[in-house]
Amino acid sequence: MTGLTAKQLDHYKxxxxxxxxxxxxxxxxxxxxxxxxxxxxxxxxxxxxxxxxYVHLISPIFNKICLNKNILDAVESIVGDNILICGTTLFxxxxxxxxxxxxxxxxxxxxxxxxxWVTVWLAVTDANEQNGCMRMLPGSxxxxxxxxxxxxDKNNLLTRGQTITNVPLDKTEPIILKxxxxxxxxxxxxxxxxxxxxxxxxxxxVIQSYIGSNVNQVIGKMYVQLARGIDKYKYHEYSKVPVxxxxxxxxxxxxxANEELSKIFYSGSKKIGKF
Ligand SMILES: O=C(O)CCC(=O)C(=O)O
Numbered sequence: 001m002t003g004l005t006a007k008q009l010d011h012y013k014x015x016x017x018x019x020x021x022x023x024x025x026x027x028x029x030x031x032x033x034x035x036x037x038x039x040x041x042x043x044x045x046x047x048x049x050x051x052x053x054y055v056h057l058i059s060p061i062f063n064k065i066c067l068n069k070n071i072l073d074a075v076e077s078i079v080g081d082n083i084l085i086c087g088t089t090l091f092x093x094x095x096x097x098x099x100x101x102x103x104x105x106x107x108x109x110x111x112x113x114x115x116x117w118v119t120v121w122l123a124v125t126d127a128n129e130q131n132g133c134m135r136m137l138p139g140s141x142x143x144x145x146x147x148x149x150x151x152x153d154k155n156n157l158l159t160r161g162q163t164i165t166n167v168p169l170d171k172t173e174p175i176i177l178k179x180x181x182x183x184x185x186x187x188x189x190x191x192x193x194x195x196x197x198x199x200x201x202x203x204x205x206v207i208q209s210y211i212g213s214n215v216n217q218v219i220g221k222m223y224v225q226l227a228r229g230i231d232k233y234k235y236h237e238y239s240k241v242p243v244x245x246x247x248x249x250x251x252x253x254x255x256x257a258n259e260e261l262s263k264i265f266y267s268g269s270k271k272i273g274k275f
Pocket of ligand 1: 134182191193204206
């Protein structure tokens with residue numbers, strides 16, 4: 001495995017993220033965009049609401065990305081040899097819509113302990129300041145979990161609209177990526193993103209997250225897939241690897257996984273959001 005360089009790892013350890021890392025070619029990124037737009041056209045609604053989650057269970061093309069060697073090499077540098085895929089989410093911001101992501105920490109409601117895991121954000125389209133790329137508050141992963149207000153704003157792309165207030169925007173760093181590149185971020189780093197003010201879609205395919213096999217789910221049940229190494233802990237259920245785009249059994253696996261994920265995300269919440 002090639003993995004992250006010592007300098008990149010140092011950056012990750014100090015700042016809580018690393019970006020950009022080259023992962024896919026431009027044509028592989030385009031293949032993903034085509035897959036998304038085919039699903040949107042042939043199965044309207046199939047990527048909306050909770051269905052934006054676990055898309056690697058309904059499409060062999062999405063599944064293949066999660067097993068990409070360049071991505072897994074980088075992930076292995078952070079979580080070690082034994083890697084599970086425990087979820088994926090599409091974060092799509094269309095032009096003329098008001099989608100944003102409030103500042104938050106991924107570890108807040110996800111129940112994955114210990115924090116031997118990392119989120120990989122793959123740019124399906126270019127991501128930049130104009131189209132609402134992510135912004136990270138460097139070093140914030142060294143602090144504990146912070147208070148999040150639940151805002152349930154209709155344009156917020158997060159489940160509960162969970163929001164850390166008073167984040168100094170001028171201290172955040174933009175994650176600028178070319179299509180096919182990825183960034184990797186720590187479970188505790190404070191991050192968010194603003195509006196897409198461009199004329200094209202901003203699409204992120206997010207592997208949320210890659211976990212070490214020693215990571216347990218302390219709130220509910222989770223469906224995983226082995227990406228590398230061995231799983232001697234066997235904490236989780238295993239999902240079926242998709243063989244057919246939007247096949248009956250593929251959609252059923254996605255539904256089952258999403259049902260459990262919603263229980264985790266909304267545990268203790270009086271209100272349920274749209275994702
Ligand atoms: O896509 C975005 O703008 C935010 C995604 C995010 O918060 C995440 O991947 O953890």
